Amino acid sequence: MIPERLQAVKDNIEAAKGRRSPDKNQDVLLIAVTKNHDIYAMREAIDAGITDIGENRIQEAKEKYETLDRDVTWHLIGHLQTNKAKQAVKIFDMIHSVDSLHLAEAINSAAANIGKVQKVLVQVNLAKEDSKSGVYAEDMEELLHKVDEMPNLQLMGLMCIAPNYEDVEDCRPLFAKMYEIFNKVKEMSFQTANIIYLSMGMTHDYEIAVEEGSNVVRVGTGIFGPRQY
Numbered sequence: 001m002i003p004e005r006l007q008a009v010k011d012n013i014e015a016a017k018g019r020r021s022p023d024k025n026q027d028v029l030l031i032a033v034t035k036n037h038d039i040y041a042m043r044e045a046i047d048a049g050i051t052d053i054g055e056n057r058i059q060e061a062k063e064k065y066e067t068l069d070r071d072v073t074w075h076l077i078g079h080l081q082t083n084k085a086k087q088a089v090k091i092f093d094m095i096h097s098v099d100s101l102h103l104a105e106a107i108n109s110a111a112a113n114i115g116k117v118q119k120v121l122v123q124v125n126l127a128k129e130d131s132k133s134g135v136y137a138e139d140m141e142e143l144l145h146k147v148d149e150m151p152n153l154q155l156m157g158l159m160c161i162a163p164n165y166e167d168v169e170d171c172r173p174l175f176a177k178m179y180e181i182f183n184k185v186k187e188m189s190f191q192t193a194n195i196i197y198l199s200m201g202m203t204h205d206y207e208i209a210v211e212e213g214s215n216v217v218r219v220g221t222g223i224f225g226p227r228q229y
């Protein structure tokens with residue numbers, strides 16, 4: 001089942017790429033979100049071609065990281081508490097959820113302790129939802145510069161989570177706005193940042209996200225089926 005579902009997601013991404021304007025012709029990275037799915041499902045996805053894994057809880061990721069006998073790139077996509085930064089930098093190749101100076105500082109010092117330069121994205125809460133983390137757009141630039149100046153962080157781009165609208169088409173203007181912001185950020189002058197990733201789109205909205213310029217999608221249910229909590 002997993003290989004077939006994965007193929008369908010890949011086909012949908014290709015089709016969505018075909019529908020977008022020529023200025024958005026970059027590759028799209030597919031992250032398989034494996035939270036609440038076991039190591040067997042993970043292996044199956046990886047053996048079917050998945051190279052990038054997304055997890056949102058440190059404890060669960062740590063257990064899987066210690067068990068999984070496959071070489072993959074690990075992404076932290078969920079909110080990170082500062083007291084877990086030390087564990088996060090040991091596991092994750094990229095942390096998508098930096099949303100405050102306080103958290104950035106904690107990750108920077110944890111990374112420094114193990115001699116690592118941690119790749120990060122800054123999460124933007126464009127819709128200003130109370131239920132979601134992320135920096136507000138008007139506070140974003142200041143945070144981007146602060147992150148850029150931290151020696152053990154490398155800023156790689158932006159991440160956002162769209163609101164769960166009843167009609168998924170309602171996400172489109174928000175994704176379009178994020179793409180506009182992403183292009184502005186690319187033009188900003190930084191010291192070490194390398195702004196290449198715009199992480200947006202999950203199972204119900206990744207096709208729209210890709211049409212609007214996303215180049216990293218985080219898909220769980222679409223590959224693994226519904227999660228059992």
Ligand SMILES: *Cc1c(COP(=O)(O)O)cnc(C)c1O
Nearest residue numbers: 033056077202203218219220221
């Ligand atoms: C769980 C999760 C996803 C994947 O959600 P699906 O709807 O299962 O594709 C993507 N991004 C984040 C931040 C998540 O927490």
